[in-house]
Amino acid sequence: MGKILIKPEVCIGCHLCEIWCVVAHSRTKDILKAFLLEKPAALSRVIVEERLPVTFALQCRHCSEPDCVFACISGALYKDSVSGRVIHDPEQCVGCYSCVLVCPYGGIFIDRENKKVTKCDLCEGFEKPYCVSHCPNGALVYADQEEGGVIDDPAV
């Protein structure tokens, strides 16, 4: 089970993680088309927190005891027992926002378009999360906790 860790000190607040998150969850996976042509555009599932000069990115922590899953009234949120990811099924979601109420990280975002929610899926299907692989400063690190260590920190 993995999650993305933050290195606030090397985050430069460029917001590229948000940009690439949108691309990763777009239909075309093309940065220009994702922003110019796709309607509605995909939403970013990562948010850059700012209190200048400090900035850092935050997204779903894929908690081992996920409050959002416990609170979900429709069964749309579940923890995948194999991958450990906390998964959101938009088809099953009714937009009750119980998850928004309980997520201690504010890691679940309301999609104004369909009134449901959206969240980080650790870029399922990609080799590594886009926000991690596209961060120009190595401020996001993918850690696999079960293996007990950091597996994708360019600084290590």
Add this chain to the structure above:
Amino acid sequence: MTRQFDYVVIGNSAGSVGCIEMLRSIDRSGSIALIAEETRRVYSRALLPYYLSGGIDLEKMYYRKADFYEQLKVTALLGQKAVHIDADKKEALLSGNERIGYKKLLLATGGRPLIPPVEGLDRENIFNFLNMDDVLKIEKALENAQSAVVLGGGVIGLMAAEALSKRGLQAHVVELAGRVLAPVVDEPVSNLLKALFIEKGVQVITNNTIKEIKGGSAVESVVLTDGVQIPCDMLVLAMGVAPRVELGVSAGLKIDRGILVNERMETSRSDLYACGDCAQGYDSVAGISRVIPLWPNAYLGGRIAGSNMAGGKRENIWSTSMNSMHFFDLCLIAAGLNVSAEDPGGFTNISRLDPQKKYYRKFTLREGRIAGFILAGKISRAGIFVNLMRTKADVSQFTDDLFNEDFGYGSIPEELRWELLKKDLIPGVVNGDGRIRT
């Protein structure tokens, strides 16, 4: 003959699923029986208003996949009613006289609808709003109905009224208290809601209740205590629920309003557990034992019970009242204590209201710590406030920031922020003085 199981769960909603899922994550082979009055597989009662409003289809009501019981090796005794528990013999007696023996048993029996003390409730087109059968009956009656009265202006009553209104009925909400949603929100939000419902064409009548139900075989009108008569084709009873404790009584358990449980969801007798709307546990914020009849609380209670039933040691470390609601397009979140401005006691309320934008935000503070909050209009990232409440963080140095619509971890002062996020970051490489940290 007695059928014997390691674990028996009575009830079939959030608490029961929480328990079963936990049991199976610990004990792969122990036998589990589920006893439930309804014949349907587990569905979400919380979705009933969504179905009634036409927002989702019937299939989506199901909370878990069709093979849930099979996958988790649960013997599902659906359509069976448990009528008695013998805590000495460790048996549950079913209405058909069958006996189900248990090693550990969970009561997740939920609540029963409160019924007003008036005559004529046996007329047709008078419905509860608690289970799928209720809603299917309401839906059938919709075909020939123009006007509906909903008795009860709480969460469920308002959701029912909204759904009926969306299905084209003239809906009326009748609430005994002076304002709608009174236990959950404060006066400014009640006022926002009343204005919203009236704007959407729903009649909202407060300080009133039904004293008489008129009609022939079916309801034709209701008479309120102030004498006003409302013609209606349908009456929906949504006054709330009372804990279903009768099985707990039969087992000789200690009961207050609900079946009393400790932080491990154990009742007063060994090997018997309870959770959800039938149980009464500790509210960490209110500091008292009370029933918290909310979905997340039921699931989590079931999960904790399941862990302890399977031999683990897990405690409910924090629970309180938490509601996420939306009425028409207004999103609303309320958590912790609901302390009114008129009688704040030892609390300080800080709030901002913009009725035009339907925006409200209020924090109730006790010694600089959040003891409750209400958000209307903008609810993004509300869980961060819950986290501040849960961790008893001192927010007195940044109370103004709490009203920032984009409030996030960036808004929280550095020391507290990194304390809250310490498991989520890799400590820096640079010290404050610019030297490389070793």
